[in-house]
Amino acid sequence: MKRPLTSQFALSGLFVKLMLSFLSVILLLASFNLFSHLYLSGKVYQEVVRQNEQSLKQTVEGYENHFRLTQNMILALTQSDTWTANLGILSHLKENRRYDILSEVKSDLMTLYGNPFMHIENFILYFKAEDYVLEKEGLSTAADMFGKYYYSGEYPADFWSGQTMDNQYLKVLPAASFTETTMSSTRALGRLMPVMIKAIPYEEVYGIVMLNPQRLEQAYGDAGKNPFYIMDAQDRLLFSTAETGLPALEYAVNTSAHERIGDKYYFYQKGAQTGFTYVRVTEVAAIASGLRGMRLLLAVLLAAAVLVSLLFSLLFSYRLNQPLQRLIAAFDRKSGSVPGKVSSVKEFAIIGDRLSSILENNRFIQNDLAHKNSLVRQYAYTHKVKNIPLNASLNELEDALHSERPYASILFKLSFTRLPEEPEKHTLALWQLIQRLFTGEESENVALQPEQDLLLLLLFDPGPQSAILQVLSTLQELLAEEHSLYLTIAVSPVYSGETPFTDAYHNLSELLKERRLNGETQIIVEPRASSAKAFHLKVTHGEELHNLLQSGSEEAVFGWLDRQLEQLQNKDAAAEDFRAFAAGVAEQTSKTVMKLNLPELEMGLVAALSGEPFAAFYSTQQYSEWLQELVTPVLAAVRSGSETRDPVISFVLEYLDKHYGEDINLNIVADKLNLTSGYLSSIFKEKTGINFSEYLNTLRIERAKELLVNIDLRIQDIALQVGYQNVNSFIRMFKRASGLTPGEYRKRVGGDNQGLGSASGEE
Incomplete structure (x- = not known):
């Protein structure tokens, strides 16, 4: 049923209240703007002056920061022991000719003048003393x-030649x-501002930094719009952009101020660090022009604001009232009753009651949908990282992941030195801490967990790698006090x-293998000079260990193992090298x-190698104890x-x-022994627990593995050397014993002369 027109425009109706509210606001704003116009007419001058002073303040801060940065960078260079030693040598170059x-x-010098921002x-x-100079072009007199x-x-x-630094470290000279x-020809180099630097501790050596004052003015000034001057603490002019000089000014100490002389304003401020005075000149006409423009702008804005406010008030009141009337009618028809009055505006009371439940339901649905979308997005990224095809129904999501934006990735691997009672809780807490450091509620960065002890971060539009490394260094310092766990952090470019x-992800997984053997958190950005391929156990070392084991001497075997571990440690081997050595x-x-x-x-050795026994090792002592425990039963x-060996079996073996x-x-072997x-x-089966043919095949395959590391030998030749006349039979038996064909095994071991496929200290 259509509402009567009188009810829509009643005094308590929304339209009337909106219109009265808008008119009240318009009247208040118009009064405020008029008062502001009258009041600010006398304040515009101060504002223009303040803007000029603020502009000069920013310029002064830029110059002061630049001088401080230049001094700090040069000071850092001169404090280097190598730099001091090199200057000492160059101070007697004619004698030592170094x-x-x-x-x-x-x-070292290029680190300064090669920086475009300096x-x-x-x-x-x-x-x-030597009467020569060294600069970017080389030596000259x-x-x-x-x-x-x-x-x-x-x-x-x-x-x-007549300059001395005395007790000064830095002296700025006029441009x-x-x-x-x-x-x-003669080429103009432009105006330059020399800065003399004392080369500590050499009194007869000093540096001359040639600053470009024009580029400094472009970087920190107002691009030459107004004349600009820099004077040192003794009021000596260091630089100016104008050809005329400065009149005598009464400078306030350690503050900024301005003076009007004739038709010009002189704004000046002293630098807190250098003591230099910076002066900028502004024409009086420029300030007066800004004042007139400000007044005219205020008047126009006031008139326009009142007119536009009136028009939009009428339009908004009408457009807001009519849809609300239709919504109320629809709600009334659906509910069949009018709720109790909760506001002086009856329309708002009705709408508030109806919309409260709708908004609550909508909020629940949106939160649930956002949570599910987050899970689906994480699921899709996990599949992209592991190169697993997505379901056909998620093709649109997969297309959305093909972003052209740059990104960086970080892979964290968690290890424990002492396993806590509830490692899952510790792992979850650490992953949450890392995610808070790199991802926020509105961040598009993604955190994935490929494995229980791995966390992968994908950082989109990450900025420079140095910023990422700074955050990781903070995390490393936090974990330095936690001795029960440590992280291996691989950072991509x-x-x-x-x-x-x-x-x-593959590159980061390879970087994790560069970890060194200790219980500290390590950040790895690129492969180190020494890699796992530098520590492979030679065939001769395998034979040496075999001979030592046959001797049964614990002292000899334990000493040999400790020497190999010590060589690995001295060569800065990776933790992966120690694992490979122990496996070998x-x-x-x-x-x-x-x-x-x-x-x-044999079963005991198989059990010792099951379940990644080296995963928790972080010291050579752990490896030494594990290896000694491994070989002790064998010895x-x-x-x-050696006391109870069967003579028949010994002969056969x-x-x-x-x-x-x-x-x-x-x-053939039975005939040698005159046995059937x-x-x-x-008897062979009874004494050894294995058939004769199985033992022979196993022996031949083990010898073949040792020969396969030599890539110069063909597989056919290796088959003949180990007793197989048919190469196909050899390949079949080799795959049955090792699960790989000879060619696949050769690729895996890499053909790099590793006798045991394991790492150790190679000479």
Whole structure:
């Protein structure tokens, strides 16, 4: 039912109240603007002056910061022991003729004048005693440098030779015009501001920094719109952008102020650090023009604001009232009743009651949808990182992940030195801390957990890598006090959007292998000079360990193991190298056990290598104890077996070890012993726990593995050397024993002369 027109425009109706409210606001704003116009007419001058003073303040801060930064960078350079030693050598260059260090000193100088933000044209080292200079172009005499290459009438060569630093560290000289004169031409270098630097501790050596004052003015000034002056603490003019000089001003001490002289305003301020006075000149006409423009603008804005406010008040009141009337009618028809009055405006009371439940339901739905979208997005990124195809129904989401934005990735691996009672809680708390450091509620960065102990961050539009490393350094300092756990952090460079996430994850996983063996948090940005391939155990070392194990001497074997671990530590080997070395020792021990016919120990060796036994190791002591525990039963069995070895089995094992490359079988060996093949087979099975043919095949495959590391040998030749006349039979038996074909095994071990496929200290 349509509401009567009188009810819509009643005094308590929304339209009337909106209109009255708008008119009240318009009247209040118009009164305020009129008062502001009258009041600010007298304040515009102060505001314009304040703006000029603020502009000069920013300029002063820029110059002061630049001078401080220049001083700090040069001070950091002069405090280097290498720099001091090099200057000492160059101070007697004619005697020692150490020209080899010139490039190193020039490289140090380049860190200053090579920085475009420092606005340094050159850094000249002047050796007064030797009467020569060193700058970016090389060596030259002082006369050539200041008479030809950097000539100025204000600063001839005699001026520089007569300068002393005394107790000053830095001295700024007035800017002057410099030229470069050659045999054929003269080139203007522009105006430069020399800054003399004391080369501590050498009194006869000082540096001359040639600052470009024009570029400083462009960076920190107002681009030459108004004349600008810089004077030192003794009121000596250092630089100006105008040809006229300054009148006498009564400078306030350690503050900023201004004076009007004639038709100009002089704004000045003293630098807190340098004591320099900075002056900017503004024409009176410019301020008066700004004042007139401000008054006219205020008047126009006031008239426009009143007119537009009236029009929009009428329009908004009408447009807001009509839809609300229709909504109320619709709500009334649906509910069939009018709720109690909760506001003086009955329309708002009705709408508030109806919309409260709707908004509550909508809020619940949006939160639930946002949570599910976040989970789906994380699911999609995880599949992209691991290169797993998404379901066809998520193709649109996968297309959305193909962003062209640059990104960086960080992979964290958590390890415990002492496993806590509830490691899952500790892991979750640490991951949450890291995510808070790099991701926020509105951040588009993504955190993924590929494994229980891994966390991968994808940082989109990350900025420079140095900012990421600064945050990681803070995290590293926090974890330095936590001795029960540590992180290995691999940091990628900033990739373009074209680099797949899978490649970034693979590169980070490889960087994790560069971790050194200790219990501290490490940040790895790039592979180190030494890699895992530098510590592979040679075949000769494997034979040496085999011989030591056969001796049964704990002292010899333990000493050999400790020496290898010490070599790894001295060569700064990665933790991965220690793991590979320990696995190689275990593999060689297993071979020795098989050769010595000790089947009762083979299951123990298999159990020792199951479940990643080295995952929690972070010191050489842990590896030493584990390896000693591994070989101790073997050494005891060797000492015990040397007394009770069966002569028949000993003969068979020694014969096979020497003739495995020949075409031999059970009958041939039985004839050697004058035994029947059936009897020999049964006694061999009884004593060794393995069939004769199985033992022979296992022996041949192990010998083949040792030969496959030599990439110069063909697989056919290796098959013949280990006793297989048919290469296909060899390949079939090799795959049955190792799960890989000979070619696949050769690729895995890399053909780098690793006898055991494990890391150790290679000579």
